[in-house]
Amino acid sequence: MRTDAPSVPAKGVAQAIPKPAPRRRSPALRRAFPYILLAPALAYLLVITLYPGLFAIYQSLFVVKFLTWEWTGFGNYSAILQDREFWAALGNTALIGAISLTLQTVIALAIAYFAYRDPFIRGWRIVYLMPMLFMPSAVAFIWKLAFNDGRVISDLLGRLGLIEGNIDWLGSIPLARLTLIVADVWQWTPFLFIIFVAALQGQDQEIEEAARLDGASWPSIFWNISLPMMRPVIVVAITLRGIDITTMFTNVFVMTQGTPGGATETMSYFIYRQGFRMFNFGYASAASVLMLILTVIIAQTVVKRAFHSGKK
Template sequence: MRALFPYLLVAPAVTYLLSITLYPGIYAIYQSFFLVRFNEWIPVGTDNYVELFADTEFWGALLNTLIIGGIALAVECLLALVLAYFAYRDPFIRGWRIVFLMPMLFMPSAVAFLWKLAFNDGRVISDLLMRLGLISQNIDFLGSVPLARLTLIVADVWQWTPFLFIIFVAALQGQDQEIEEAARLDGARWPQIFWNISLPMMRPVIAVAVILRGIDITTMFTNVYIMTNGTPGGTTETISYFIYRQGFRTFNFGYASAAAVIMLIITVVSAQLIVKRAFRSGRA
């Protein structure tokens, strides 16, 4: 009985985790080998995968995810690093970092609607730019590929830069202050200290942050669903939106599952690569 007790204690958490991650995961893998017509499951072997590899829409969605997510992630990292660099030595940071956190606290769908209003339906951004005299007529953000992608990037950057900012500030504040002081006495200016010492020391933290954000960004769905619906011409359709469309619009569940499995493999492998790289050479 005594030996069983620890297992009893972790059982609820394990059950919960297994039921919401492992079971659906295995279910999706299983389903990906079938042609699913609601109650009728026809085994098709690897047909779904073969079809998927020839599907230009799938590859297009993958590319869109890479472009939109990649740019958004890079901008977020850069912005967060610059903000963290200026903020971490501020003694009042504790007081006002809540301001930075606020975009993260809003409901993602509400934020998506706000940006939809600002860019498209409400034309708030066009109106502002017109009043500033920068443009002469409304911009149709959904009328051009780069602009449509830009709206998604801006929305993501606005909401998620604070997440990285908080992590980076914590990392910088956690660094040994003696090392910074040694660098000052060695004649380094603040930008040099940051570039030569603080930043390299942050490598593992940056890697973890990029992985967390990266995983999140590859599943970008809410903003696409609400703001662009993949328009124009599917150029803003992300993988998540593609899977959703296959599964819940055309009810091609087996096909959607196969896409989800491939996405999972890509995510796990790339995360593994980043972790390996960052931690191997980051270790002093």
């Protein structure tokens, strides 16, 4: 309050409108307040990410055999970088992930484009969502039964006259990978579809309408108008889905266990197998650290940019 202000009228105003005094906090507390609000969540995340990260780095420097830890320095790392199974797992993850993600994106874009102005969009959306709402372990069993144990796919293809007899899906490298891709595409195309439909519904209809009145065909409207407008959304959606695909585990665990000859082993399954099947914990930790480094690089580059463009 200014000292030279006439005191009587000011008092009068204060008496006329009695207000509870605003709670005063010291400036230090004010500045600290957002950090205090964030502290519990950050502490929790640090325990669950930073601690495991440091633990993995530490453990990766040892050969761990049950209870004995034997120092090996970078021994695990030099072994892993020469381990063909490690590189195969990395390659499989990239290959299966890339094919699967491409298929999902194309299918989701196509059905989203045809569905978003349809009068029955609410119905389509619920139907298309359903595969995503099954537990991933359940979906893995559905396709394990359909491909391998129940021979349904072979039988259906046979009835269509495409093949003869029974296919051993786990007997061939491309076919075994194909089963994983089918399961992933079936379950997760809905994820992209839901996002794309929302993006299409949210965009300005007038530009499209104008183009249509000008006689533009629907493919050209799609390519030249809808797709560019959806770009930021597509980037965010593909980034999120891409991250999840690289962690693929459940389908491998249930359907293929890495067969034939490791051709379907993903990075996650490699770490699991080294750690919890072969009890090579130091080795598994070294693989985790390498994967963590990859993750951080991708997060800092692709994801940061994707979420910035997505926010606008």
